Amino acid sequence: MTPSAPAPADQAGRLAEVRSLSEQLPRFMRLxxxxxxxxxxxxxxxxxxxxxxxxxxxxxLRQSALADLVHADPSTVSRHVAALVExxxxxxxADESDGRASRLVVTDAGHxxxxxxxxxxxxxxxxxxxxxxxxDLATFTTLFGRLLDDISASxxxxxxxxxxxxxxxxxx
Numbered sequence: 001m002t003p004s005a006p007a008p009a010d011q012a013g014r015l016a017e018v019r020s021l022s023e024q025l026p027r028f029m030r031l032x033x034x035x036x037x038x039x040x041x042x043x044x045x046x047x048x049x050x051x052x053x054x055x056x057x058x059x060x061l062r063q064s065a066l067a068d069l070v071h072a073d074p075s076t077v078s079r080h081v082a083a084l085v086e087x088x089x090x091x092x093x094a095d096e097s098d099g100r101a102s103r104l105v106v107t108d109a110g111h112x113x114x115x116x117x118x119x120x121x122x123x124x125x126x127x128x129x130x131x132x133x134x135x136d137l138a139t140f141t142t143l144f145g146r147l148l149d150d151i152s153a154s155x156x157x158x159x160x161x162x163x164x165x166x167x168x169x170x171x172x
Contacts, residue, residue, distance in 0.1 A: 048080035052089065052106055052114040060093065060103035089113050 039046050054069050055061060061069070067077040081104060084090040089110035095101040106114070129137055 046117075048083045049089075049113055049117050051077065051080055051084065052110050052117070055090065055104055055106045056111065056114055060105045062095065062101055062103055066104060084110065087113075 036047075051066060051070065054066060058069075063077060063081055064074060066081070067074040070077065081090065084104075085092065087109075088107055090104050091107055092102040093105050095103050132140075
């Protein structure tokens with residue numbers, strides 16, 4: 001056994017932790033679904049607003065690149081984008097590299113709507129984590145981000161927001 005290889009007892013403990021995590025993830029996904037369902041009943045346009053996050057973070061994108069980025073069906077993204085355009089939160093601009101294509105650009109009203117959504121999300125998380133120490137919150141935030149990055153990296157051909165930056169410019 002090499003010095004860096006975990007001892008069998010450590011491997012058993014690690015397996016138990018991985019098993020516990022694998023049992024917690026479905027619960028997390030159910031809770032996220034419940035939150036989304038509750039929010040959808042409060043506002044039908046909420047799912048569309050979430051598309052503003054990557055557009056603000058990455059800048060103008062083609063609709064197809066946005067659909068790939070958020071791992072959503074292109075027809076669903078198309079409906080959401082149509083709602084965003086209708087509400088004046090996003091506008092379409094000609095793609096400089098291909099005049100037949102367009103890119104989605106967030107308007108000032110879109111930035112305002114996104115800031116309201118972000119504030120609401122942050123307030124909810126602040127309530128949920130109010131009893132946590134600053135250290136626990138920082139540790140969880142770091143590890144949760146790492147988990148999401150590693151899950152994203154394990155998906156074949158499914159770039160996340162960071163990976164999208166590596167796409168050729170014409171696909172953004």
